[in-house]
Amino acid sequence: MSTLTTDRQDERLQNRDGLRGALADVIERARGGDLGVIPVVVGLVVIWTVLQVLNPIFLSSANLVNLTLESAAVGIIALGIVCVLLVGQIDLSVGSVSGLSGAVLAVLFVGEGLPVWLAVAASVVMGAVIGWVYGQLFNRFGVPSFVITLAGLLAFLGLQLYVLGTKGSINLPFDSGLVNFAQLDFVPAWLSYTFAVIAAVWLFDSGYLHARERRRAGLSARGVSTLALRSVALLAVLAFVVWYLGQTRGVGWMFVFFVALVLIMHYLLSRTKWGRAVYAVGGNVEAARRAGINVKAIYTSVFVLCSTFAAVGGILAAARLAAANQSSGSGDVNLNAIAAAVIGGTSLFGGRGTAFGALLGIIVIQSISSGLTLLNLDSSIRFVVTGAVLLLAVIVDSVSRRSRTSHGRA
Amino acid sequence: MSTLTTDRQDERLQNRDGLRGALADVIERARGGDLGVIPVVVGLVVIWTVLQVLNPIFLSSANLVNLTLESAAVGIIALGIVCVLLVGQIDLSVGSVSGLSGAVLAVLFVGEGLPVWLAVAASVVMGAVIGWVYGQLFNRFGVPSFVITLAGLLAFLGLQLYVLGTKGSINLPFDSGLVNFAQLDFVPAWLSYTFAVIAAVWLFDSGYLHARERRRAGLSARGVSTLALRSVALLAVLAFVVWYLGQTRGVGWMFVFFVALVLIMHYLLSRTKWGRAVYAVGGNVEAARRAGINVKAIYTSVFVLCSTFAAVGGILAAARLAAANQSSGSGDVNLNAIAAAVIGGTSLFGGRGTAFGALLGIIVIQSISSGLTLLNLDSSIRFVVTGAVLLLAVIVDSVSRRSRTSHGRA
Amino acid sequence: MDVLTLRGISKTFGAVAALTGIDLDVAAGQVVAVVGDNGAGKSTLVKILSGVHPPDSGTITFEGNEVEIPTPAAAHKLGIATVFQDLALCENLNVIQNLFLGQEIRPLRLNDVAMETRSWELLRQLSAKIPSVRVPVAALSGGQRQTVAIARSLLGDPKIIILDEPTAALGVAQTAEVLNLVERLRENGLGVIMISHNMADVKAVADTVAVLRLGRNNGVFDVSEVTTEDIIAAITGATDNAVSRRAQKGTPS
Amino acid sequence: MDVLTLRGISKTFGAVAALTGIDLDVAAGQVVAVVGDNGAGKSTLVKILSGVHPPDSGTITFEGNEVEIPTPAAAHKLGIATVFQDLALCENLNVIQNLFLGQEIRPLRLNDVAMETRSWELLRQLSAKIPSVRVPVAALSGGQRQTVAIARSLLGDPKIIILDEPTAALGVAQTAEVLNLVERLRENGLGVIMISHNMADVKAVADTVAVLRLGRNNGVFDVSEVTTEDIIAAITGATDNAVSRRAQKGTPS
């Protein structure tokens, strides 16, 4: 207790250092109900176990490979939803926008014969423009985002039908790069392992540098052993995943792309001024405004991001299906994307949530959907079971969160 | 300025009495952006004018009669949604619950041959039980209502399919009282006019008694002339509506039933302890809890109300269609009900909204839908126009609200 | 006899021990001031007494019986009325609605007129400067809100009133009225727990002063026998502190 | 020369005239105390100066130029830093994040370490009793929050600091530190507007006192030439008021 770091001087703090301290910390946080994504992961493990017992194909490598690929499109849309929810708004039109974007892509690429990159770029830009318009309507007129995006839902569905026009459904050529990317391109094994090692090394390195900097500034910091343990754990998990998926087809590039987007969003949200502003606006817009934050710009930026991600998701969905048609993006795309964000711990009231939540949430949803699909149930039973399992997955999370002394809507 | 009433003594208050004062008050409130439902009504008038110009059938008596009848079922569901939104929660399953309730009604009434009142009662009780379960899940486990009711959406859709079984669709006999009620029963003209007169007299009477009581207690009160003018205006509007609808078939009993429910909910929300508690929970749950309000009971009560109204709405929808089928309650029932509440001025963040909002909101939505139906457009164009008109209707409201110096999310 | 007795109350939030083994006694007709530095745990103690947080350990004895106070509703039922430091008003409701929240007159057909009349009475009594009681609380100034919160606690028929920094936002006149009010409450035989950082107010109305420091008891004093300097020394844990240094600096100039 | 001059500022909320024709002057290196009863319009004046509300009429002159302050960002740019009475912190962010909100170090790759170090410095300077700066503000006590809000305003390089009841929730030691701070700010040539209900504090640090009453100017006094009783009389609009009556009542006993 001799030389206390600057941030550990209050005598009411229970000091914890080293590995043992880190463990005590986790237990303390568990009691307090503040476990981050751990409960969601536990919920996921529960579901996986149940589904695996019911049908041994579920956890087979081949099925998990499908699962990763099927998660990507809606997962990317959910990533955008996380951003909008963080500022306490909503976007109901992501389904329509994704459908429209797929349609525009198909028309430009197949119909007009433009190069694929140009068609993709056009679709993405269109998504961004839609988001920008939402932002303007929201900032200028103060129309609730629910209504703006509901109007968008209808309008872009109409536009999607219009764009597809007399064809109704447009095939994307199976041998085009885009379709290959979404269906057949897998990361070679050696590269996957390399990625895993890079991630682990990077985690250790950045942690170590950060700890050194903190120690120099006289602040408490994680010990090297804790950092090393964390990196080794990550390496083990990643290597296992790569190995297991590698039993069949491996890790799809589309999934890697999704994970990369999650990482980028995680960085933007947690390590930039913009990210801080997003959380601040979601927590208390008036406080954010008084702190000199350009609240309107923040709103516009998240709407743009969300629509853009929706457009990207739509392109990938079209690529995966190798077709754009009238019902793309309709049905439960909206609900699934929002539900993925919420299941991943994003609050509908703003100010709480992470990019990783979208990843976890969509995996929960796709697991349920894929697992029940394998069971070959009657539609009616399948719907009922899906609802029940979904509830189950979230109850685990909520119960753990429950014990936290809640403040209002915290 | 001699004898000031207790509530008008602060010298910073601009005193306004009598008719002129009431007018000045309205203007002042307009500048402040606090106009209640007036902007929505203005939005409605704009839409009506545009649609009437585009197709002169729109405001014909026959079409308006249809409009009233078509509003009832979803309007009643929206009424329940208003309650849930008021406490800051959401119910995504109203569509499924309404579909299930229609299916249960049909199976019990037609399939099992139970008397109609028993079948109706069973469906309504089922709705209430569903709401109660939601309340328990919400209170016990703290699962976000979004997820609970999303699970409910799926589960009850499944149950609906299961109940309808292999039949898929069940007709309700045309000569049953229920179907007549929803399709053919209209209020006789003399009774409609009597209703109008009763409403006007009651408005004056209650206003007069209240004013007298206030004056006795030394508080400011509305003058008799203001009260009289208000009643006469109401009488004029109601009489005109009755007369105009009476040009063809008149006022449907189902619409009267809907309006009666709106009035009852208005009373419950604005004039009872329970209603206060609902607004308080929506405004600040922690404050409500500290005031000794049984917050859990309030949550349960609104979930029960919402599901019950959904069940009632489902019964009326089935009666109006004279059939319960697999797609009842699916499609845009959910979105329309929530949108009606939001368009009627209910905040998604809780604590703000009225029962009348549901009435106005559903009329806006049905007007758009009915008006565009008359225009004979391509589906794609119709979607786009619907979106645009919806946005237009709400912008009027939002712009007027905008000028109010907003406090956070007020 | 003591109305309220606390023994060994502890409360931990995450890694922070907010309260450790707190004892406190309040008798009927007695004003107990609880003082302490920022973050000393005063409000946490108040919240435990009013059922907002459950304590981790310790016992609460009310009128001779050991009780549990799991919810604010339970505290209301026992007769404990509280003015919270963070006020806990519903911004979307107006002044009358907030005042009578949870204790409305005529639950099935609210009696507006009676509630409005009573509101004006209460507010007048506290010298409140509120132009209209029909505006939402969101439109009130800080002091006006605090007055509303204090008025709230006087409704019903409490046996103990807990005031957490009741005069922090009040003007000079309103502060004087609140001090008068506290004296009236004492005369009516209520137990009052008052938290304040203002030593003048404490010395003016309190009978005993309980000092908290870093979540622990740090002495209970009889007001008539203690100087302001002693209390401050107990609060800051040193006779040489920012306050005394400032006072010294002030003296020569 | 005056840094800030207000002339004829008015503001109406709905039916309530919160401010009517307010004049105010603040010079560099001067501490102006604004006092007044609850609801007198002090915070409204502050909000107008910091761009939260636009005034209905009147002019603001800053460093000799007539300016408009349509948004808080504009006020920041002019060099006006404000501690609001309602604090305006984001409950979901932690202490460091709140302190540096809108002025983070290294926008594209936040420098945690530098921000944390600087946070501890600022908080120590204000004698804050905050166990950890990594907890969300929702978990802080009232006084701790106020300290955070005050520390916030010291970041950046303001020319005018406006403090709206900065010591309301503070403990005795923290209050003393804030008064020290105000004196330091004056010495550094900043203009300070301080709103307070505590006459002792006002007399201790202010140079001039501006009194508001029911939204209007009610006199500007030089602190060295005015007694507490005179100020209170100007605030309440009468020499016979609750405060004086309480004082009289107290004297004989």
Added chain:
Amino acid sequence: GCGSGSGSTGGTSGATAGGGDLQNAKVAFLMPDLASTRYELQDKPLFEARMKQLCPTCEVIYQNADSDAAKQQQQANSALAQGVKAIVLDPVDSAAAATIVKSAQSQQVPIIAYDRPIPATPADYYISFDNEKIGAMIAQSLVDHLKKENAEGGILQVNGSPTDAAAGLIKKGIHSAVDPSGFKLLAEYDTPDWQPEKAQTWVSGQITQFKDQIVGVVAANDGTGGGSIAAFKAAGVKVPPVTGNDAEVAAAQRIIAGDQYNTISKPIKIVAEASANVAWEFMQGKKPAGKATLYNTPSELFTPTVVTKENIKEVLFDSGIMKAADVCTGEYAKGCGELGIK
């Protein structure tokens, strides 16, 4: 009082159909959903064109109910409020459409059931090819093909939306062909909202489960068929014969490219024009007699044609239903050439 009874007619006030003048008369053409593109792309323009020939001043009110029976009821009511002289109705829900028939007939407006029957309350006329038969035909064609190839294994069945009555009929038809075929039905799935993505996800799962046991997939429409094909492609395995229905352009392309086995072409032109003829007769006050009587309704039924690679040229292209220019784009040009489609 207020009678139920004659709907107020708009500008052209004519009492009952057949009476007054037929200048500017209106006829309603109410279609059920957007899940299939045919209603907007084929039925509507064909019907309108024929109507225009018969009655140049008449107006066709087209509505699509987007799979919502209540919305269809609203659309019918609004058509009645506009004073239409006849309604051609493709019901979303055959049972629920009884209400529409009732209210139309109570206002003396004749109603022609189109595509799907209305069993509960006889309409004035019924023109269709029936969905159950379509299901049976596509499935039978696949089964025959498999038998010819001596395939051994099982079949996957991808049905339409569980909340769509028409999908139920198709499903019934498919079962009638698959169940007695001797091929094992490995698994079946009701595709929510007819979404191809859902079909793809499900088929992907079944591929992992049954691997190479799958010798054929009966999909209830071209969209879900396309989804099934994409699932096989994405799994990197050989695509077995997959059925379709609706004869969309995209399906024709897949058949030409050899990815899809069959689809079914409905003689929409014939049906749409026949219904226009019948509607016109009703509007003139005549009572056309049916070629048969089904569900107590004078009826006329047409048979659709299964399209495979063998007959695609004559069924779709030689008949003029599709133009080679629309279909034989890009990578499909080669296949078209092989089949002699120009």
